[in-house]
Amino acid sequence: MLKTAVVLFVVAVAAATQDKITPSVVQWLQQSSTANVAVTLDHVSHVSGHTSLYNHAKCVTLDAVGGVFQCDALAKEEICSIAALPEVREIVAIIPFDSDFTLKPADALTTTAATINLCPLNIIPKHTTGAATPSACDKPVEDVDYDGNDIKFTQRSNSDDCCDDCAKTPGCVVYVWTPWNGGTCFLKWKAGNAVHKWDAKAAKVANSVGSCQAAQINVDYNGNDIDRIYARKDDCCALCLKADNCKGYSHYQGYCYIKGELGNASYKEGVTSGIRD
Structure with missing residues (x-):
């Protein structure tokens, strides 16, 4: 009886994971090995960060207000890991403008396309990080x-955990912990x-990812844009640091313009x- 319950639980989790992946992703992956996708968080996780x-x-970050991320060139396994x-x-799925791909309605799908399950039953979410490694804090x-x-x-009951969070976050050079x-x-x-x-604790990261x-x-570096991302201006530095060839950014009317070069300031x-250090 217990074994049956465990199997049913695993199947339920796998089904819930699969349900998060829309038909557009499934159909796109039938013609390509990778997909660009938009990932939407639930409201509580978005608000808490x-x-x-x-x-x-x-x-x-694709939409900082709505809690939406853009993830590019994901293989099927990576999509399943995020869905978990x-x-x-x-x-x-984010469909390129120059693509001739057309999303089929559900009633037009073949049996194979309608019932395909991208994710295996034993999928486990991978909490991936960037290239940064934790570094000591003051x-x-x-x-x-x-x-x-x-x-x-981030939600951390122990202030010591903030150091690791800051060290792994592009652009973070200092943290403040409060009991809030x-x-x-x-x-x-x-x-x-x-x-x-009162009760706050603050510390600087000795070797941060970058800043x-x-x-x-009211300063603009016109031109030389390598990317345009809808995000808060406070997120632009972190977005710049994620791009190896970014030299700085300009934020205007809700968008971060990531710069490959910095021209004359005006x-x-x-x-x-902002200018990348």
């Missing part, structure tokens, strides 16, 4: 907060003004720019 996708080597993450709600300073400049936050919501690490791309905050210089307000109201 708790997902390993921030550190996935093939994923970037509990915080993932839906995975949709000794935490008690009752100090560095206001602003957040990249993201059971314990939260605020990962920051720079240390702002130090302010007093950007202080943001330049004044443009509403633009925020």
Whole structure:
């Protein structure tokens, strides 16, 4: 009886994983070995910032407001691994504009296409990270907060875990831990003004993944764009650091413009720019 229950549980988990993958992904993978996909998180995970996708080597923030990531050139196994993450709600194929691919309606699918199961029963989510390795942090300073400049936050009951989170997050150079919501690490791309905050703990990463210089307000570096990503301006530095050939960024009207080269700086109201260290 117990063995039957375990088997049924595994099948249920596999079915739930498969249900997150939309037919567009299944049909695309019938003609290609990899797919570009949009991954949507559930609301709770999006608001809390708790997902390993921030550190996935093939994923970037597509819609910071809606909790959507763009993951490129994923093999079937990688898609299944992401679908197995509990915080993932839906995975949709991103079809290139120049493709002649046409999504078939459900009632037009062949039996094979309609019932194909991409993911094996024993799929296990892989919490992948980028190339960064954890590095030591300075000794935490008690009752100090560095206001602003957040990249993201993670839920950690132990403040010591913040060091590892910061070290693995592109652009993070300092963290602040507070007991808010059971314990939260605020990962920051720079240390702002130090302010007093009871029970907070702050520390700098000795060897961070990388960083950007202080943001330049109303400054634009026109041209030389290698990518345009819909995201908050506070996310632009981390997105730049994920691209090996990025020299800096400009944020304007909700988009991070990732720069392969930095041209002449010019004044443009509403633009925020940064230079990669």
